[in-house]
Amino acid sequence: MPSTSTVRPATDPTIWLARGRHSGPSAEEVVRRALRRHQTEGALDDFREPAEDGAEDTRVFEARLRADGSVTVRARLTLSGTGHWELAAEAERPWDPRWPSPAALFWPSDPDSEWDHEPLTGGRLRGINPLPDDDKALRRLLKDAARDGWTIHVVVHEAMTTDGRGRTPLAGMLPPGLRHRVVEHRAAPHQLRYVNWALRDTGAEVPRGGAVVLPGPVAPADYDAAGFTVRSVFLDGSEPAELIAAVTRYAALPRPLPDGAEAVVTALRERWGLLTLEEELARERALVAMYSDALEAMTKSRDLYREAAEQAHEALAAYRESGDAPPPERPRPESPLQQLTRGFGRLRESALARRPGTTVGAPRDEEPAERHSDVG
Structure with a gap:
């Protein structure tokens, strides 16, 4: 079972976190082009690329935008030379999932762009990720998914082989602020028993033809596997309203900061240089x-x-x-x-007080008068 949420500090409700890996070339140029285009289109107020001390192969990008027309959001993306990126954004008030995804400002929306790989499982944030056929590989992948605190992992079981309509990714139907924080794993009809056996330590179970939202390595205090289990998901191209609601509820739960996120949030707050x-x-x-x-x-x-x-x-x-x-x-x-x-x-x-003549005491007797000897 995942450990309790008292192990780590909770994520501030004003914070938005995501991470991924760009598998293609020239990742930093891809980010620069996306930022310039979004600034030209008016999607963000300003951006800059500050130098990162002591990290020659690391690039940092800062962007400021306004959500809902008036809420200032500061976003900071750190990009390593290997293409791994971490993104933290903070708003002036608690985050609303209907606001635009900060990742969409730093990266292009082109579906062929290779920036949205989740680092632990390799799954795409914007697509469908079929579970591997090999049982050992399947168990290893779900184990990695269960220990990922940055991303929301959803496992969906296909009760029968789907057609083209059933291959619609969940990400495109989610509120904008969740589209780049969710990985959708698909289990084939014959994989249900292996999937639930691999998930036995998490306390979650996938119903036949249904789905479940995994609790992550440190379960939120209000997480109940039954409450985030969907009995039926119709993979016919229609909107899975119950599953979307479960993911949205899970994202709103107070959750502990994932591994490494505290340093990312601290850098956003203390090293921010894009000031008005x-x-x-x-x-x-x-x-x-x-x-x-x-x-x-x-x-x-x-x-x-x-x-x-x-x-x-x-x-x-x-x-x-x-x-x-x-x-x-x-x-x-x-x-x-x-x-x-x-x-x-x-x-x-x-x-x-010890100086001569300064001691205070009883008055000294007067000197006696000079004696006169008697003359006899």
């Missing part, structure tokens, strides 16, 4: 305020230490004049600066 003029002004003001606070704290600290040093010099001078040795060291105080200042004050008062 207003954002740049706000950032500069924040920096000025931060430096001002730091300077004020340093000035206060300097004055306190200067005052403590002056009191220390006065105390030492007083002890030299009194001829007494300094008292033994006291245990380290909890607040060094305040206790040091207070201690030096006490030393100074003690030294002054």
Whole structure:
């Protein structure tokens, strides 16, 4: 069974995550062309390609767009030299699956483009992925699908051999924001028993002629296999409304961040450089305020230490004049600066009290009058 969702921090509802692999040549040029075209068409506000420190074979692309006409979305794609890519986007409010997929801005919509391979299973994000005929290969693939936390994996069983109408991918029927986050696996009629045997550790089971949404490596807290199982999926070209609803519900569940996603989200939030003029002004003001606070704290600290040093010099001078040795060291105080200042004050008062003529006590008797000897 998958582990519980308490193992990792939950994904923020404003975050959209996806990853894949581009199997063709010149992946970075493909991204650049797609971004330029989408900017020309008005699908995004702006984009840039910042340098990534310490990674010569890695390219980073940032794009800013507006979902639903007014919601600002920041998206950051990291592309390695091997064609693997990771994409994180964050909106100003919780993500709506009806918004456009950020992946569609970085990659072309051409079905022949090779950017949508899921890295673990090799399945296409935008197509149908028949399960392999070999039993060992089938088990290995479903095991990989079950441990993938980035992508939603759906297993559909064909109760009978389908015709052309039944070969319509699920991805094209999903809400736009889910189309590049789902891998659809198809099991042939004779594979049902092998599929369910391979899935026995996940707690999920595929009904004959139905489908199931896999829980992933760390099941969401509200995941119930029965609630994400569809008894019948009609593969006749019609919209599988029940299956679409199950996938949409699963995508809305609070889920833990997948492996490696925390670093991707942190990079989006902390290394973002595609700022508007207003954002740049706000950032500069924040920096000025931060430096001002730091300077004020340093000035206060300097004055306190200067005052403590002056009191220390006065105390030492007083002890030299009194001829007494300094008292033994006291245990380290909890607040060094305040206790040091207070201690030096006490030393100074003690030294002054020991100076000749400064001791306060009972009045001394007057000298007796000079005795006169009797003359006898």
